Amino acid sequence: MTKLRQWTTFALAPLWRWKWLFLLCLAATLSYNLFAISDETSYNPDQVANLSRLQPCPVARYASYGWPLHFERRMYSNVFSTSRRAIWTDVIWFSTWRGCVNVAVAIAISLLVTSIVAYRFASWRRWQFGIRDLGVLTIAIALLFAIGRHWESAYQVDRRYLESLQPHGIQVGRDYTESFWFRRPWRDAGLISSDAASPATLYFQLPSKHRPGSVDPDMNQLLLDAAAQRRQIRHPIRWMSFQDVPLNDAGLAALGQIAPSSDRLHLTPSDDLTDQATATIVRAWPTLIDLKFGSPALTRQTLDTLQELPQLELLAIADCSGDVTPEDLQLLEELPHLRRLGLSESLLERMSPAQLRRWSDRGVELYRAWYFHSYWYDIAYP
Incomplete structure (x- = not known):
């Protein structure tokens, strides 16, 4: 147990020092993984049976949410839906395990980014950003x-x-x-x-x-x-x-x-x-x-x-x-x-x-x- 505690402390100590970066990355990735619109399709009332009776709107929209897996599907209208991002309303299909996978991916990405930053600046007492770091960042952006x-x-x-x-x-x-x-x-x-x-x-x-x-x-x-x-x-x-x-x-x-x-x-x-x-x-x-x-x-x-x-x-x-x-x-x-x-x-x-x-x-x-x-x-x- 002592060995396990030592290895755990060794692995998590850098992450703890960069906890605010981890929380920031986690908030950003979770927002994208849960609120990103996968696909959106519009249907006219004439194309959807009884749509004009059920909801008197010019267009009904179907939207899928989530990344990398879509975990939810909504059907809403321009009249009754307050926001395209209101994923808790007008839900017609939901998958718990897909949502859990998206959350796990968000945590993994946040841990990876935080670990890379912690490793890069582990030997420095203050923030330093050199020419080499700028070159790597430029190459990464250019590659994307x-x-x-x-x-x-x-x-x-x-x-x-x-x-x-x-x-x-x-x-x-x-x-x-x-x-x-x-x-x-x-x-x-x-x-x-x-x-x-x-x-x-x-x-x-x-x-x-x-x-x-x-x-x-x-x-x-x-x-x-x-x-x-x-x-x-x-x-x-x-x-x-x-x-x-x-x-x-x-x-x-x-x-x-x-x-x-x-x-x-x-x-x-x-x-x-x-x-x-x-x-x-x-x-x-x-x-x-x-x-x-x-x-x-x-x-x-x-x-x-x-x-x-x-x-x-x-x-x-x-x-x-x-x-x-x-x-x-x-x-x-x-x-x-x-x-x-x-x-x-x-x-x-x-x-x-x-x-x-x-x-x-x-x-x-x-x-x-x-x-x-x-x-x-x-x-x-x-």
């Missing part, structure tokens, strides 16, 4: 600005490139999930834009649907041309949807070269997709959590290949070869995080009650995956 500049410039380059593809039907938008936690301090400091701090969505819409008389492009050839020019989208993409156009194996491989970062991929079921397309998906997007596709050419090999997506939670296969049997689906049991599995109606009808119960016991919800008129439908089964 350089990181922000790199993220923003990469986003702007990708934005201009994707805007050039809009006449061909490719659209880009901001995902409605929270911003990257590691980019949010730069965003809140004004060093990068909100769009640069958030993942993007990439989706395809046929130009003829919105502009009658427009010529729809050959998307497979467009992707092949872009890949041949070594184009690559560096900004993170959270979701890609090509539901208006059937891609083939070559077009999908080109898409993997152009946009190699995505967590969600929705494709139009196509006769031109084979087991090679599944191998391309696994190789190009190994961190997928949501995948929807289908083809009558997909065989048991596709199910075997999908085992290499360990983070997959949502899977929909709207069509596959008639040779695939319900027993082959056992290959997908190797996916540890799978929660929902969509299959074709013909395959579901061939499953026995025991097989259906087996999936239910694993906590996997089975449903009929149906693609119709550019939309995916999840139909409950049975």
Whole structure:
């Protein structure tokens, strides 16, 4: 115990001498970790059912709070909410453990800063700030600005490139999930834009649907041309949807070269997709959590290949070869995080009650995956 007390005193003595610095850092980090707005979304009354009756305001706002984890979500209006920072009001979701993590991070950062300062000035009886300290501080600040500049410039380059593809039907938008936690301090400091701090969505819409008389492009050839020019989208993409156009194996491989970062991929079921397309998906997007596709050419090999997506939670296969049997689906049991599995109606009808119960016991919800008129439908089964 004496040894432990000596080591504790040795470790905490410098912190005690700099306790006011620690308290100041703790107040600053706690304020940011608890009151920082992660993301804010506005909805018009026409977009939210019964909003005009429940709260007569022009706009309803949804806001998430906390850093690095958002621990609270509020829904408020410009009329009734007194402040965007009043996190104790209009709460619709709250997580205690996430709030505790944020507090722990604030304490850790404060301890780290205080320890560095205490170590730097441990041998001095009074405050001294030399040229070397000024140089280190300047380099640190310049590095922070350089990181922000790199993220923003990469986003702007990708934005201009994707805007050039809009006449061909490719659209880009901001995902409605929270911003990257590691980019949010730069965003809140004004060093990068909100769009640069958030993942993007990439989706395809046929130009003829919105502009009658427009010529729809050959998307497979467009992707092949872009890949041949070594184009690559560096900004993170959270979701890609090509539901208006059937891609083939070559077009999908080109898409993997152009946009190699995505967590969600929705494709139009196509006769031109084979087991090679599944191998391309696994190789190009190994961190997928949501995948929807289908083809009558997909065989048991596709199910075997999908085992290499360990983070997959949502899977929909709207069509596959008639040779695939319900027993082959056992290959997908190797996916540890799978929660929902969509299959074709013909395959579901061939499953026995025991097989259906087996999936239910694993906590996997089975449903009929149906693609119709550019939309995916999840139909409950049975």
